Amino acid sequence: xxxQDTDVFGSTSTTQALDVPWDVILWNDPVTLISLVVRVIxxxxxxxxxxxxxxxxxxxxxxxxxxxxxxxxxxxxxxxxLHGYALGATIQPGT
Amino acid sequence: xSEPFHRTPDSVVVDLPTEVRTWLVGLATDAGAEVVEVGGPxxxxxxxxIDLTADHDDPLLELQRQxxxxxxxxxxxxxxxxxxxxEDEAEQWIRALQMVLAAAxxxxxxxxxxxxxxxxxxxxxAITTIQAIMSLLMDALDS
Numbered sequence: 079x080x081x082q083d084t085d086v087f088g089s090t091s092t093t094q095a096l097d098v099p100w101d102v103i104l105w106n107d108p109v110t111l112i113s114l115v116v117r118v119i120x121x122x123x124x125x126x127x128x129x130x131x132x133x134x135x136x137x138x139x140x141x142x143x144x145x146x147x148x149x150x151x152x153x154x155x156x157x158x159x160l161h162g163y164a165l166g167a168t169i170q171p172g173t
Numbered sequence: 174x175s176e177p178f179h180r181t182p183d184s185v186v187v188d189l190p191t192e193v194r195t196w197l198v199g200l201a202t203d204a205g206a207e208v209v210e211v212g213g214p215x216x217x218x219x220x221x222x223i224d225l226t227a228d229h230d231d232p233l234l235e236l237q238r239q240x241x242x243x244x245x246x247x248x249x250x251x252x253x254x255x256x257x258x259x260e261d262e263a264e265q266w267i268r269a270l271q272m273v274l275a276a277a278x279x280x281x282x283x284x285x286x287x288x289x290x291x292x293x294x295x296x297x298x299a300i301t302t303i304q305a306i307m308s309l310l311m312d313a314l315d316s
Contacts, residue, residue, distance in 0.1 A: 108286045109274045111304055114267070117311060154234055157223045162241040163268050164275040168223050 098171050100153040102146040105166035106137050115165065119145060122159045147172050177306070178263075178313035185263040185313055187256060193306075194253045200303070201253075201269055204276035205246045208239075218279035219272065245269040263314050270307045274300065 104115075112134055119130040123146060136143035146156050153169045160167040179186040207215035219242050222230050245268035252262050277300055283289055289300065
């Protein structure tokens with residue numbers, strides 16, 4: 079259960095809101111090689127070949143996949159790393 | 174025909190025809206020019222916002238991303254005529270070739286594989302050639 083605080087302006091925030099994990103979303107792209115996506119996921123996240131292949135096929139078939147969840151700063155850093163390989167990636171609060 | 178990339182213990186030997194190297198330089202140069210064209214499709218594709226819930230991204234992140242895109246393209250242009258490149262340069266080639274592909278996808282508005290199949294023979298051939306070069310380079314680098 080989240081703790082609730084009220085700031086000096088009367089607005090309410092919760093520690094739970096601060097702790098919401100952020101998702102790194104990897105998007106499908108029709109010109110990107112599947113082998114490249116597997117390679118980059120393994121290189122950036124250190125995942126096993128099997129997990130990287132599973133995530134890549136999710137991207138390929140469903141158009142996108144959550145490839146990592148955690149704090150916002152790290153999510154943004156991972157997103158930048160994916161962009162370093164011109165892969166389409168965004169971050170958003172997890173559900 | 175021999176393999177265009179051959180791995181040595183600490184480098185990659187490149188055996189590509191001069192006309193292919195010249196072609197790659199042109200593609201990387203064009204992609205670099207398109208990336209900095211603010212508001213253009215390649216700029217939006219490669220440097221669009223990463224946090225869709227925010228009005229704008231952190232300026233430091235934006236700078237990091239711009240460097241991450243421009244750096245590999247510059248390395249490819251600078252080393253395209255070399256007969257041997259380092260492992261790091263080979264990795265930058267892979268990044269740059271992928272950026273060239275992404276730029277083409279943005280330029281042509283490609284969203285599905287059917288869109289790719291609908292390209293002219295010349296444009297489709299260019300994309301499959303870049304993919305083939307990337308694939309061979311990845312195989313060599315990871316061997």
